[in-house]
Amino acid sequence: MSDEFIGSLKADWNPQGADVALVRLRRRRWAPHALLAADAFGALVMLGFGLAYGVIALERRDLLFALSAVAMLPVGLPLVLAGMAMRWRALAWEGETPEGVLTSSLRRLIATRRVLKLGRSAAVVLFLLAIAIWGSALAGWVREPRWILLVITSSWVTAALAGLGWIRWRLARTARDIAACESLLDQFRDLAA
Numbered sequence: 312m313s314d315e316f317i318g319s320l321k322a323d324w325n326p327q328g329a330d331v332a333l334v335r336l337r338r339r340r341w342a343p344h345a346l347l348a349a350d351a352f353g354a355l356v357m358l359g360f361g362l363a364y365g366v367i368a369l370e371r372r373d374l375l376f377a378l379s380a381v382a383m384l385p386v387g388l389p390l391v392l393a394g395m396a397m398r399w400r401a402l403a404w405e406g407e408t409p410e411g412v413l414t415s416s417l418r419r420l421i422a423t424r425r426v427l428k429l430g431r432s433a434a435v436v437l438f439l440l441a442i443a444i445w446g447s448a449l450a451g452w453v454r455e456p457r458w459i460l461l462v463i464t465s466s467w468v469t470a471a472l473a474g475l476g477w478i479r480w481r482l483a484r485t486a487r488d489i490a491a492c493e494s495l496l497d498q499f500r501d502l503a504a
Contacts, residue, residue, distance in 0.1 A: 340404065343419050347398045354391045357383050374452050375444060375460075382440045390433055394426040413496045420489045427485065430478045437471035440464075 361383030368377035401422030405411035441464040447453045448460055 339416075343398055343402055343422070346423075347395060347402070350391060350395045350398065354388060354395065357388050357391060361388065373454065374447050375455055375463075378440060378443055378447070382436055386436050387433060390429050390436075394429050397422045397425045397429075409499055410496065413492060413499060417489065417492045417496065420485055420492060424482065424485050424489065427478050427482050430474060434471040434474045434478075437467040437474075441467050 361380050364376045364383065365380035367373065368375075368380055401419045403415070403418075405414040405418075444453065444460055444464055448455075448457065453460065
């Protein structure tokens with residue numbers, strides 16, 4: 312949801328405009344399902360790469376691949392699965408009444424906020440992985456040339472920083488959407504009382 316969308320809902324939130332607002336919210340019902348599907352796809356990709364990195368690590372006795380597999384399987388995958396569980400619980404639709412639509416939208420926004428906060432943990436994992444790789448390289452446990460390690464770890468750090476920036480922006484937007492949705496719900500309850 313965007314500020315413009317919430318603003319248009321607020322402007323229309325009267326007995327005549329309620330139907331229009333409901334139609335707008337109903338049109339966005341598919342978004343959490345799409346996000347859940349994307350998370351499931353991401354989990355499968357992470358599982359596949361994690362297993363492949365684990366096999367390569369065992370065959371070559373390579374610490375870089377072993378650390379990558381650890382970052383994906385016992386650390387990253389549970390984060391993705393936890394996010395999926397949060398999204399799954401928020402999929403229920405409270406009904407077609409105005410209050411039900413707003414309650415459903417609010418629950419989905421809260422789930423989005425929780426998933427975004429989990430995303431911060433993924434960024435921390437990338438930072439820790441980069442530190443572990445360089446510590447291992449300095450100890451002489453990693454065989455790859457330093458320039459390859461620099462390319463790999465700088466991409467991880469860049470991805471983590473970009474992810475943290477996007478998460479911060481999206482959390483602020485989600486907080487505004489939650490506040491607007493709560494305000495609309497309060498206004499609806501005041502009208503209904």
